[in-house]
Amino acid sequence: MTRAPEAIESIESIVDGSPAALQRKSRRGAGRLVWWVVFLIGFLYFFVPLVGTFAFSMRSQPLFSAYAVVVDDPQFLGTLFYSFLIGIITIVASSILIVPTAFWVRLRLPRLRPYVEFITLLPFVIPPIILVFGLLRSYSGDPFPLAGSDFGSNVLLVAAYVVLSFPYMYRAVDTGLRAIDVRSLTEASQSLGAGWFTLLVRVIFPNLRVSLLSGAFLTLAIVVGEYTIATFLARPAFGPYISLLGGNKAYEPAAVSLISFGLTWIAMGLLGLIGRQSRQKIQVAGAH
Amino acid sequence: MTAESMTSSRGAPTARPGRRFSWAWLGVVPFVLFAFAFLIAPTLYLASGSFQNLAVAPTDPAHGTFTLQNYTALSQPNLADSYFASIEISLVTAVVGGLFGFLLAYAVIMGGLPRFLRPALLTFSGVASNFAGVPLALAFTFTLGASGILTPLIVGLGVHLNIYSKPALELAYLYFQFPLMVLIIAPAIDGLRKDWREASENMGATAFQYWRYVALPILLPSLLGTVILLFGNAFGAQATAYQLSGGAINIVTIQITRQIRGDAANDQGIGYALAMGMVAIMGITIAAYAFLQRRAERWQR
Numbered sequence: 272m273t274r275a276p277e278a279i280e281s282i283e284s285i286v287d288g289s290p291a292a293l294q295r296k297s298r299r300g301a302g303r304l305v306w307w308v309v310f311l312i313g314f315l316y317f318f319v320p321l322v323g324t325f326a327f328s329m330r331s332q333p334l335f336s337a338y339a340v341v342v343d344d345p346q347f348l349g350t351l352f353y354s355f356l357i358g359i360i361t362i363v364a365s366s367i368l369i370v371p372t373a374f375w376v377r378l379r380l381p382r383l384r385p386y387v388e389f390i391t392l393l394p395f396v397i398p399p400i401i402l403v404f405g406l407l408r409s410y411s412g413d414p415f416p417l418a419g420s421d422f423g424s425n426v427l428l429v430a431a432y433v434v435l436s437f438p439y440m441y442r443a444v445d446t447g448l449r450a451i452d453v454r455s456l457t458e459a460s461q462s463l464g465a466g467w468f469t470l471l472v473r474v475i476f477p478n479l480r481v482s483l484l485s486g487a488f489l490t491l492a493i494v495v496g497e498y499t500i501a502t503f504l505a506r507p508a509f510g511p512y513i514s515l516l517g518g519n520k521a522y523e524p525a526a527v528s529l530i531s532f533g534l535t536w537i538a539m540g541l542l543g544l545i546g547r548q549s550r551q552k553i554q555v556a557g558a559h
Numbered sequence: 560m561t562a563e564s565m566t567s568s569r570g571a572p573t574a575r576p577g578r579r580f581s582w583a584w585l586g587v588v589p590f591v592l593f594a595f596a597f598l599i600a601p602t603l604y605l606a607s608g609s610f611q612n613l614a615v616a617p618t619d620p621a622h623g624t625f626t627l628q629n630y631t632a633l634s635q636p637n638l639a640d641s642y643f644a645s646i647e648i649s650l651v652t653a654v655v656g657g658l659f660g661f662l663l664a665y666a667v668i669m670g671g672l673p674r675f676l677r678p679a680l681l682t683f684s685g686v687a688s689n690f691a692g693v694p695l696a697l698a699f700t701f702t703l704g705a706s707g708i709l710t711p712l713i714v715g716l717g718v719h720l721n722i723y724s725k726p727a728l729e730l731a732y733l734y735f736q737f738p739l740m741v742l743i744i745a746p747a748i749d750g751l752r753k754d755w756r757e758a759s760e761n762m763g764a765t766a767f768q769y770w771r772y773v774a775l776p777i778l779l780p781s782l783l784g785t786v787i788l789l790f791g792n793a794f795g796a797q798a799t800a801y802q803l804s805g806g807a808i809n810i811v812t813i814q815i816t817r818q819i820r821g822d823a824a825n826d827q828g829i830g831y832a833l834a835m836g837m838v839a840i841m842g843i844t845i846a847a848y849a850f851l852q853r854r855a856e857r858w859q860r
Contacts, residue, residue, distance in 0.1 A: 317687060368593055390598075528698050
């Protein structure tokens with residue numbers, strides 16, 4: 272019935288009764304305090320500017336009047352609607368461009384993959400300020416004077432946003448395609464008599480729903496509130512509106528900033544919800 | 560590799576006779592055309608302008624001829640300063656934001672904090688890394704600006720923070736920098752397996768030795784790569800800086816803003832050179848990031 276001393280020692284350490292284990296435990300306890308402090312600093316960094324902004328908006332009397340003024344301002348809803356509309360058009364255009372390309376590259380042109388991927392990453396190298404600079408200079412005169420008209424400027428804005436969405440959309444779609452068996456799906460649909468169009472619209476797109484949604488929310492979060500490109504193209508968008516308000520009014524900009532934060536939160540919350548369902552790795556970054 | 564590429568690389572089209580030339584590349588034409596029209600061509604326009612003499616009148620025969628003057632003009636004090644300031648701000652916020660973001664992610668994943676804090680932190684990080692530009696600048700103005708909510712408090716503590724200054728801008732940039740670090744580094748920290756720590760402890764390694772010889776070498780490519788990405792993230796930022804300082808701070812994106820508006824005293828060619836300098840720095844940054852990311856992925860399977 273007697274055990275070897277080593278065995279007893281190892282059992283002791285398993286039940287955390289030995290002096291060594293106790294010492295380790297207390298050291299981890301002290302470490303945990305440090306991590307709590309780190310977390311607290313991060314927590315404060317997140318919330319102090321938000322609480323400050325909220326408190327500032329409450330300086331206007333009566334309470335919440337800043338919010339009432341903002342919501343009554345037709346420009347607020349007008350610019351927000353415009354930015355949402357542009358965002359939706361961007362997402363649709365980007366999907367139509369990216370999905371067939373990514374699908375085709377995966378199916379038929381795997382050798383071109385690094386080159387296509389390189390192009391989709393270029394928007395990281397060419398930041399929005401440079402992009403809009405180039406677009407304005409290229410499309411202000413003949414042969415394509417797009418920047419001269421309202422409609423042309425809208426086209427340029429959507430085009431610029433589609434470019435900004437490249438990294439996120441391509442990545443989301445490519446990850447989605449990796450998860451489905453593209454080759455078998457293609458052969459199955461074609462053997463049932465489907466053409467390329469039917470294949471894309473009725474097989475590939477529905478299978479990429481989750482990926483497209485995640486790319487879409489990310490794009491929306493970036494586009495609604497984007498300032499740099501919209502300002503230089505003189506578009507009546509939400510970002511320039513907030514900036515204009517910031518220069519003219521006292522408390523209303525605080526209210527709009529918080530509303531804008533809330534919108535970002537909603538977009539990211541939906542993104543997180545989708546991400547949890549799909550277990551996909553989602554990349555997040557914005558245009559600052 | 561597919562069968563097609565195998566045969567073509569060997570130069571022996573035996574597999575599919577009669578289909579030596581494929582029209583498959585046509586499938587990427589719409590995408591490439593779009594990217595060319597709205598991304599590549601506009602950038603090439605700026606690039607070609609940066610090598611042209613645009614300082615003289617359009618009627619002058621020297622107008623549009625090749626020159627490197629636009630690039631040498633970047634050494635003018637205020638333009639060179641704008642580059643230095645941009646680099647300094649990006650470096651400071653990348654290193655500080657990277658370090659703090661890493662500690663924060665580590666605290667929540669490995670630090671023994673309650674489980675529910677992890678998804679909460681990741682959601683906040685997603686929001687905060689996207690909450691930038693005008694609303695972010697305004698939020699900092701309302702909190703720390705001349706009539707900000709916290710201003711009386713920090714003045715009482717003897718701190719005077721000028722909202723138009725570099726430190727204020729860095730403080731604002733950090734708001735989206737460290738959350739981005741949290742988002743990108745979290746999977747890398749998840750990749751640190753428990754077995755590795757247990758194995759080193761069983762062999763008698765101290766916590767320091769574990770970090771020095773196991774964890775840090777594995778994390779280093781991810782850490783460096785992400786810090787570099789944060790650098791690029793700050794370097795390209797325009798809206799936050801413009802809104803916070805009212806265009807008063809001298810950084811590259813503000814200089815380019817002036818060039819686009821036509822407020823700058825110097826000629827267009829210099830504006831194009833300014834833009835190209837920025838593209839060059841961003842290019843190096845992203846290339847370094849991609850390289851390190853590929854090395855980091857080895858450990859994340």
